[in-house]
Amino acid sequence: MLNTNTAKIGFIGYGNMAGATARGLMLSGAIKPEQIYACANDYDKLCRKAAADGIHPCKTSFEVVETCDVIFIGVKPYMVEGVMSPLKDVLHGKIIISLAANTYDDVLEEIMPSAHHVATAPNTPVSACEGIFICEEENTLTEEEKAFVHELLENLGLVLWMDRDHMGIGGVIAGCTPAFVAMFMEALGDAGCKHGLTRPVVYKLIAQMLAGTGKMALKSGDHPGQMKDAVCSPAGTTIVGVSTLEKNGFRFAVIDAIDQIQNKIHGKA
Numbered sequence: 001m002l003n004t005n006t007a008k009i010g011f012i013g014y015g016n017m018a019g020a021t022a023r024g025l026m027l028s029g030a031i032k033p034e035q036i037y038a039c040a041n042d043y044d045k046l047c048r049k050a051a052a053d054g055i056h057p058c059k060t061s062f063e064v065v066e067t068c069d070v071i072f073i074g075v076k077p078y079m080v081e082g083v084m085s086p087l088k089d090v091l092h093g094k095i096i097i098s099l100a101a102n103t104y105d106d107v108l109e110e111i112m113p114s115a116h117h118v119a120t121a122p123n124t125p126v127s128a129c130e131g132i133f134i135c136e137e138e139n140t141l142t143e144e145e146k147a148f149v150h151e152l153l154e155n156l157g158l159v160l161w162m163d164r165d166h167m168g169i170g171g172v173i174a175g176c177t178p179a180f181v182a183m184f185m186e187a188l189g190d191a192g193c194k195h196g197l198t199r200p201v202v203y204k205l206i207a208q209m210l211a212g213t214g215k216m217a218l219k220s221g222d223h224p225g226q227m228k229d230a231v232c233s234p235a236g237t238t239i240v241g242v243s244t245l246e247k248n249g250f251r252f253a254v255i256d257a258i259d260q261i262q263n264k265i266h267g268k269a
């Protein structure tokens with residue numbers, strides 16, 4: 001029976017998302033570095049990353065699959081078929097967790113019918129154990145494996161099981177928007193700098209403000225409008241900023257950005 005103390009965890013591809021997942025698992029204490037194996041395209045680069053993280057670099061994806069019980073697919077979506085198809089014969093009964101965006105159970109089943117697979121939509125904050133893993137309800141895990149995967153991924157933050165119709169937009173809201181938030185942070189940093197704060201101080205203030213606002217929302221369950229109103233004093237300062245953001249189409253810009261991502265996913269852009 002699988003357990004986190006002994007399971008060997010593999011990564012095929014060890015880039016931004018796979019690395020974030022591995023680092024989160026190690027940070028949480030659930031998985032030790034020596035339990036993790038990874039392969040990538042550029043072996044020398046992988047060895048440098050593996051040395052920094054304390055994990056085992058592997059020369060081939062076969063080595064990862066043969067060694068590990070649970071294997072994350074961390075290559076780009078368009079590469080999944082090419083990278084995983086040659087492994088068909090060694091995937092029998094292995095637990096495969098795909099990180100590839102918009103690559104669902106039917107596709108995984110076509111490529112690796114003998115594996116026990118689940119498609120997910122994660123985000124990079126898993127590296128700080130404050131991330132999200134959306135997992136597709138349709139999967140080929142046994143009940144016991146599903147419980148193990150849930151327990152493993154819960155070390156990284158929120159785990160939600162979703163039907164395929166909502167996985168796409170869920171994955172966009174969870175997975176793409178850390179980039180938007182980072183842009184917002186950068187813009188606030190520039191504004192703070194313009195008005196005299198040093199970069200280290202301003203970025204610390206922003207990160208804590210964002211973490212705190214998120215935690216407050218989770219704890220209170222308050223509507224975002226209510227949280228905004230609680231900061232805007234009548235005839236105060238914040239409402240001047242809110243009104244300026246509104247004039248500049250802040251909220252529409254965000255909604256439009258999500259629309260454009262959805263259009264790209266659905267082949268309209």
Ligand SMILES: NC(=O)C1=CN([C@@H]2O[C@H](COP(=O)(O)OP(=O)(O)OC[C@H]3O[C@@H](n4cnc5c(N)ncnc54)[C@H](OP(=O)(O)O)[C@@H]3O)[C@@H](O)[C@H]2O)C=CC1
Pocket residue numbers: 012013014015016017018039040041042043045046061073074075076077079083099100101121122123124175176
């Ligand atoms: N980045 C994110 O925030 C998110 C990413 N994802 C998904 O995660 C997956 C990876 O994305 P991301 O981490 O950003 O991409 P990266 O480009 O950072 O990582 C891709 C990895 O794949 C490796 N690779 C390339 N070719 C092969 C091969 N033939 N065999 C094994 N490994 C190979 C690369 O190796 P090398 O570096 O040596 O070339 C690299 O380690 C994608 O499917 C994406 O949709 C999902 C949600 C969020």
Ligand SMILES: O=C(O)[C@@H]1CCC=N1
Pocket residue numbers: 101171175176
């Ligand atoms: O930009 C991308 O394609 C990936 C998927 C979600 C976040 N990053």
